[in-house]
Amino acid sequence: xxxxxxxxxxxxxxxGESSSLNCSYTVxxxxxxxxxxxxxxxxxxxxxxxxxxxxxxxxxxxxxTLTKKESFLHITAPKPEDSATYLCAxxxxxxxxxxxxIFGTGTLLAVQx
Amino acid sequence: GAVVSQHPSWVICKSxxxxxxxxxxxxxxxxxxxxxxxxxxxxxxLMATSNEGSKATxxxxxxxxxxxxNHASLTLSTLTVTSAHPEDSSFYICSARGPSNQPQxxxxxxxxxxx
Numbered sequence: 001x002x003x004x005x006x007x008x009x010x011x012x013x014x015x016g017e018s019s020s021l022n023c024s025y026t027v028x029x030x031x032x033x034x035x036x037x038x039x040x041x042x043x044x045x046x047x048x049x050x051x052x053x054x055x056x057x058x059x060x061x062x063x064x065t066l067t068k069k070e071s072f073l074h075i076t077a078p079k080p081e082d083s084a085t086y087l088c089a090x091x092x093x094x095x096x097x098x099x100x101x102i103f104g105t106g107t108l109l110a111v112q113x
Numbered sequence: 114g115a116v117v118s119q120h121p122s123w124v125i126c127k128s129x130x131x132x133x134x135x136x137x138x139x140x141x142x143x144x145x146x147x148x149x150x151x152x153x154x155x156x157x158x159l160m161a162t163s164n165e166g167s168k169a170t171x172x173x174x175x176x177x178x179x180x181x182x183n184h185a186s187l188t189l190s191t192l193t194v195t196s197a198h199p200e201d202s203s204f205y206i207c208s209a210r211g212p213s214n215q216p217q218x219x220x221x222x223x224x225x226x227x228x
Contacts, residue, residue, distance in 0.1 A: 032214050043119070043206045043219035044157070051214075087156065091214070099145050099210070101217060103156045 002027040006104035021073040023088030036087040078111045119220025136207030143209035146190040151204045
């Protein structure tokens, strides 16, 4: 069964304290791994797509990496405005079998000034 | 780019009322649209997938007669919650996607409260 697990469930950082969020996945045929940011009462905001092991993407203080079993979202010198829930999702299946995303339960990040 | 607009953002209505939620892709053609439900402090639960001009595919346990989905064009999908009851109160979020493997882009959700 395809599965996505995120850890930790919640993370509290001081402003400037770098850390990483983990997304472990077990899927049959990874087509893409997606990172989203969700603010309270809003829909998820797209951050990155990673397609193959070894791939890395960066955007401001965020960097996403991918291996064959997991992805990390590295946050360098975070600011309070980085506080949000970060969601990881995978798209799996081959031969046009499925379009849907399988979401993890998210990591709630709080960055204190 | 890749903006998805969802309307209304908040609905309060009486039990037994039917409620329609619209989801529009503003600057791209959405081959596929998705409807999710999210409970407090939980992740997104996929309800159904719809392709333009086709019948929606519902996830197991989702009543298709309760949650009517129409995807009449490449930029618009609607979700109608028919004869809504308090247990249907939730946060409903739509997403839209272009060709395969492109990321889904989400609307800002609709908070539905049934009294």
